[in-house]
Amino acid sequence: MIPGARLVLLGRQGAGKGTQCVRLSRHYVVPHISTGDILRAAVREGTEFGKKAKAIMDAGDLVPDDIMVGIVDERLDRDDTRSRGFILDGFPRTVAQARALVEITQPRGIDLVLNLEVPREVVLARLASRRVCLDCGANYSTERPPRYGATCDVCGGDVIQREDDTVEAINRRLDLYEAETAPLIAWFDERGLLVEVDGAGDPDAVFDRLVEVIDGIRGRG
Ligand code: AMP
Numbered sequence: 621m622i623p624g625a626r627l628v629l630l631g632r633q634g635a636g637k638g639t640q641c642v643r644l645s646r647h648y649v650v651p652h653i654s655t656g657d658i659l660r661a662a663v664r665e666g667t668e669f670g671k672k673a674k675a676i677m678d679a680g681d682l683v684p685d686d687i688m689v690g691i692v693d694e695r696l697d698r699d700d701t702r703s704r705g706f707i708l709d710g711f712p713r714t715v716a717q718a719r720a721l722v723e724i725t726q727p728r729g730i731d732l733v734l735n736l737e738v739p740r741e742v743v744l745a746r747l748a749s750r751r752v753c754l755d756c757g758a759n760y761s762t763e764r765p766p767r768y769g770a771t772c773d774v775c776g777g778d779v780i781q782r783e784d785d786t787v788e789a790i791n792r793r794l795d796l797y798e799a800e801t802a803p804l805i806a807w808f809d810e811r812g813l814l815v816e817v818d819g820a821g822d823p824d825a826v827f828d829r830l831v832e833v834i835d836g837i838r839g840r841g
Pocket of ligand 1: 793
């Protein structure tokens with residue numbers, strides 16, 4: 621079995637992180653950990669926490685750092701991540717979360733942070749047509765729908781439009797990204813962990829670019 625990987629994917633909402641993480645997870649046999657998917661699962665379960673998270677998410681705001689760090693800390697402690705590593709999608713989103721992640725992942729740390737770069741104008745159009753699988757997080761769009769109606773090609777789950785993919789919430793999330801998340805790019809770069817990958821164009825081409833970068837790093841390790 622090939623060795624696992626410990627990766628973080630950064631990029632604006634709609635840059636294709638979800639799509640690429642699902643594919644990378646299958647390719648490297650490494651768990652895909654999407655904090656957005658974890659929160660949406662809590663919302664569906666209807667717990668007290670889920671209700672609070674839903675209000676924050678629907679407004680396009682960020683869930684407090686201490687809660688997010690607790691969720692990720694617990695998830696990274698399970699057997700699958702201990703043995704295979706992780707592909708983090710949607711975390712960290714603030715410098716405080718990034719600092720906590722570096723702590724949590726000691727002593728091995730993170731192998732690589734990939735920044736999927738797609739301009740704001742492009743992601744705005746993508747988000748408006750985005751559809752996602754409620755169960756596995758696979759991404760579709762109105763132009764690339766699932767093969768059979770609203771049933772996921774990957775797992776058979778329900779494919780829906782997210783409630784936070786409204787124009788207002790999208791703009792709020794993109795503003796927050798520039799304010800809170802974009803500084804992470806510089807933060808990881810200063811630590812020698814960052815590689816920028818062009819996220820424009822065909823998803824197959826973007827996937828090939830990502831694999832080339834990741835394999836390059838693994839070859840060195
Ligand atoms: P995503 O699916 O990654 O776009 O996440 C959907 C929503 O979940 C975000 O707009 C936030 O409200 C919340 N969320 C997900 N990950 C985080 C995080 N790391 N920190 C704070 N809020 C988060």
